[in-house]
Amino acid sequence: MAEPSIEEHLGLVGWAAEGKGIGGMLKTRIEDFRVEEMAKIPALDPKGRFTVVRASLTNWETNRFLKRMADACGISRKRVFSSGMKDKRAVTTQILVVDAPQKKVEQIAIKDSVIEVIGRTHQKIGMGDHDGNRFTITVRGCSDSNGKPIDGKEAMRRVNEIRSRMPQRMGADAFPNWIGPQRFGATRPVTPEVGRAVIEDDYERACSLYLGMEGQNSSEDVDVFRAKWRETRDPKACLEIIPRHLGYERGILESLLKNPEDWLQAYKSLPHSLQLLTIHSLQSLTFNHALAARLAADVSLIEPVIGDLVAPVQGNGRIDVSKMAYVSESNLERCKRNCQLGRLSVTGPLPGRNAPFAEGLPGELEQQAIEDTGLSDVSWMVPRIPRLTSSGTRRPLSVPFQSFLVEEAPDISDSSLSQRWEQGPLEGDMWHPDGASLRLKFTLPPGTYATVLMRELMRSPLDHY
Numbered sequence: 115m116a117e118p119s120i121e122e123h124l125g126l127v128g129w130a131a132e133g134k135g136i137g138g139m140l141k142t143r144i145e146d147f148r149v150e151e152m153a154k155i156p157a158l159d160p161k162g163r164f165t166v167v168r169a170s171l172t173n174w175e176t177n178r179f180l181k182r183m184a185d186a187c188g189i190s191r192k193r194v195f196s197s198g199m200k201d202k203r204a205v206t207t208q209i210l211v212v213d214a215p216q217k218k219v220e221q222i223a224i225k226d227s228v229i230e231v232i233g234r235t236h237q238k239i240g241m242g243d244h245d246g247n248r249f250t251i252t253v254r255g256c257s258d259s260n261g262k263p264i265d266g267k268e269a270m271r272r273v274n275e276i277r278s279r280m281p282q283r284m285g286a287d288a289f290p291n292w293i294g295p296q297r298f299g300a301t302r303p304v305t306p307e308v309g310r311a312v313i314e315d316d317y318e319r320a321c322s323l324y325l326g327m328e329g330q331n332s333s334e335d336v337d338v339f340r341a342k343w344r345e346t347r348d349p350k351a352c353l354e355i356i357p358r359h360l361g362y363e364r365g366i367l368e369s370l371l372k373n374p375e376d377w378l379q380a381y382k383s384l385p386h387s388l389q390l391l392t393i394h395s396l397q398s399l400t401f402n403h404a405l406a407a408r409l410a411a412d413v414s415l416i417e418p419v420i421g422d423l424v425a426p427v428q429g430n431g432r433i434d435v436s437k438m439a440y441v442s443e444s445n446l447e448r449c450k451r452n453c454q455l456g457r458l459s460v461t462g463p464l465p466g467r468n469a470p471f472a473e474g475l476p477g478e479l480e481q482q483a484i485e486d487t488g489l490s491d492v493s494w495m496v497p498r499i500p501r502l503t504s505s506g507t508r509r510p511l512s513v514p515f516q517s518f519l520v521e522e523a524p525d526i527s528d529s530s531l532s533q534r535w536e537q538g539p540l541e542g543d544m545w546h547p548d549g550a551s552l553r554l555k556f557t558l559p560p561g562t563y564a565t566v567l568m569r570e571l572m573r574s575p576l577d578h579y
Contacts (some may be wrong), residue, residue, distance in 0.1 A: 120330070120576050124298055125402025125483075126569070128409040130289050131279035135573025136269045136552065137257035137544035140565070141203045142535045143526060144173045146252035149200050149564075151208035152557065153244035155232055162234035164195075165212045165219045172226040175202040177385050178361065179227065180210075186222045187214040191385065197243040198560060199387075201296065211239050242560045245430045249564045252523050252553045253572060254535070255545035263549035266522040270552065273520050273571050280570070284512055285416050285454075289570055290405055291462075291513040293398040294563030294579075297391070301577045302329025306399050309392035312502065313492055317377035320392075321366050322347070324384075331534070331577050336360070349374070362388065378498055386501075393502050396489070397464040403483035404462045405511055411479060415460060415511040418449045421474025423508060424458040431514065431559025433459050435507050440473060459510040466506020467494045513562045523553035544574045 121127055141147050156166055171179055176199045184191045193213035200206040209232075212219050220231050256269040264272075280289065299305045304327045311320035326343040329336075335357045343352050349370040356364055365383040373379055382389070408415060418424050422441040425433035438461065441449045452458040463471055463480050471480050484490055496502040539545055554571075558564060565579045572578065 120295075120301060120303060124295060124303060124576075125399060125404075125406045125487075126292055126295065126576070127406050128290075129573070130284045130409075130570055131276050131282065133276040133279055134259070134272050135276070135544075136253065136264065136272050136571060137259065137261075137546075137574050137578075138253040138255045138269075138549060138552075138572055139535070139545045139574065139578045140251065140253060140568060140572075141201075141579075142254045142532045143252075143530050144203055145205055145530070146254065147201060147204040148250040149204055149206045149208075150248040150250075151198065151200075151206075151244050152246045152248055153197060153209045153239075155209060156211060156235040156237040156239060158233040158235055160234055162236045163213065164235050164238065165214060165216045166232040166235050167210050167212060167219060168207065168230040168232060169210050170205070170207045170228040170230075171200070172205050173203055174206070174226060176200050176206075177387055179224070181385070182224055183210075183212065183222060183229075186224065187212060187218050189214050195238045195240070197239045197241055198247070209239065209244070211235065211237070242430075242432060244560055246557050246559050247564070248517075248555075248557045250553065250555050251564060251568060252551055253568070254523075254526075254549070254551045255539075255547055256549040256552065257544055257546040259544060259573070261539055261543060261546055263546035266550035266552065269550045270520060270522065273552065273554075276571055277518070283414070283416075287516065287518065288416065288512045288514045289567050290409065290415060291510050291562060292402050292405055292566045293395075293509075294565040295576055296563070296565065297395050297398050299329070299395075300579070301331055302327060304329070305392050305395040309394075309396035310488075312381070312389075312392055312496060312499070313396070313494060315496075315498065317381045317498075321370070321377050321380045325352070325363055325366060333357070339363075382499070389499065389502060393494075393496070393504055394464075396487075397466065397504065397506065399487045400465050400480075400483050400489060401462050401509055403486050404480045407479040407483055408462075408476070408511065411475075413475065413479065416453060418446070418453055418458075418460050419474070419476060420446060421472050421476045422449075423461050423470060423472050423476075424449050424453065425461050425508060425510070427456060427459050427510075432561065433461065433508070433510055435461075438470070438508060456514075459512065461508035462511045464507045464509055465489060465492075465494070466504040469506025469508070513559060515556045515558055515567060517555065517557045519555040521553050523551040525551055542575065543578070544572075545578060 195211040369380040
């Protein structure tokens with residue numbers, strides 16, 4: 115029996131509509147992927163404790179930047195607040211709240227960032243507090259599935275054709291709310307497997323996976339480092355060859371060098387947000403598999419059936435999980451009508467200690483997803499790091515997109531193109547340097563993934579995003 119592909123492992127299988135994709139690659143240039151957070155500025159008060167800034171970052175992973183900013187202010191990372199994690203290889207803009215004096219924040223100078231101080235406030239911000247994200251994304255090297263280039267006219271036609279067919283299953287301007295590949299580690303889906311080790315209380319395996327698990331299309335120095343760990347499990351030897359940018363791996367190794375058998379402490383060297391992400395990504399596997407199972411069984415993602423759990427949709431597109439309701443014969447038509455009006459959303463499972471599951475056919479599909487992801491007997495308790503214990507929740511199965519625009523983009527041939535572009539297409543790739551470039555613009559609610567919408571239109575292999 116053949117090993118499942120990464121897409122199959124992550125539950126990223128199926129489409130909202132039939133059609134030929136445009137192929138191509140994302141992020142061949144950092145400037146080709148732009149994210150602007152749509153957020154209200156916290157109420158300003160000159161006497162406020164916190165400093166509000168607008169940060170524009172180029173090629174910064176959010177966690178690393180927030181740590182660098184905290185260090186520059188001489189404060190803990192926990193005292194810098196954001197409402198969302200953004201893509202690394204991108205140009206991003208977002209609101210941050212810093213628990214530090216305004217004068218100190220004004221003196222910060224960090225490479226590849228622009229920090230605009232807005233004022234003082236009494237308010238923190240939390241994850242998901244923004245209204246959404248505005249994306250401007252350029253796809254380069256559009257091609258057929260066989261790798262032959264297509265021109266701009268044909269690429270535009272395919273995008274518009276897929277978009278015109280999506281309402282048949284999804285309603286107007288909506289797409290499946292899969293959790294995107296970056297949540298799992300993309301072509302090195304290590305994050306959920308680390309989370310699996312954590313909920314099984316096996317921190318040695320968690321650390322070893324994070325250090326040594328292989329990935330696709332990694333650079334040679336990274337491959338050598340990870341192989342060294344798998345072969346020797348020697349922190350000192352691995353620190354001698356570790357690539358500079360693997361800062362989290364360095365932290366684990368340095369912890370092990372000081373305390374060779376303290377795997378729990380080594381794992382806890384990871385940022386708190388990354389520790390939590392390992393649990394969330396494991397939950398996300400079940401959600402993606404449940405969504406894919408509904409598509410495969412031709413069960414609607416937008417129109418409820420008996421046994422579904424529906425939740426009210428709030429103004430920013432998020433759902434109110436505290437007011438969920440089961441769909442029954444008595445309320446089926448009312449729930450259908452409210453889903454059509456955008457007041458309710460059909461939900462899927464993010465399992466945990468107390469998470470509810472659907473009943474009837476939807477429930478059977480969700481239980482199968484739990485089994486397929488190997489999580490049937492999991493308690494979701496993390497006794498040695500209690501803050502990682504998860505109650506679980508639900509997530510909308512579909513998500514709307516707005517302000518959609520597609521246009522041809524000029525071709526670029528300069529040194530800012532990625533190394534992979536310079537190397538040319540490999541066997542099995544779905545891009546060509548002579549293919550057209552398209553620029554797409556759209557807005558999404560918080561917590562949703564632009565790469566999932568782009569996947570629907572591109573249909574390229576996972577490592578093209």
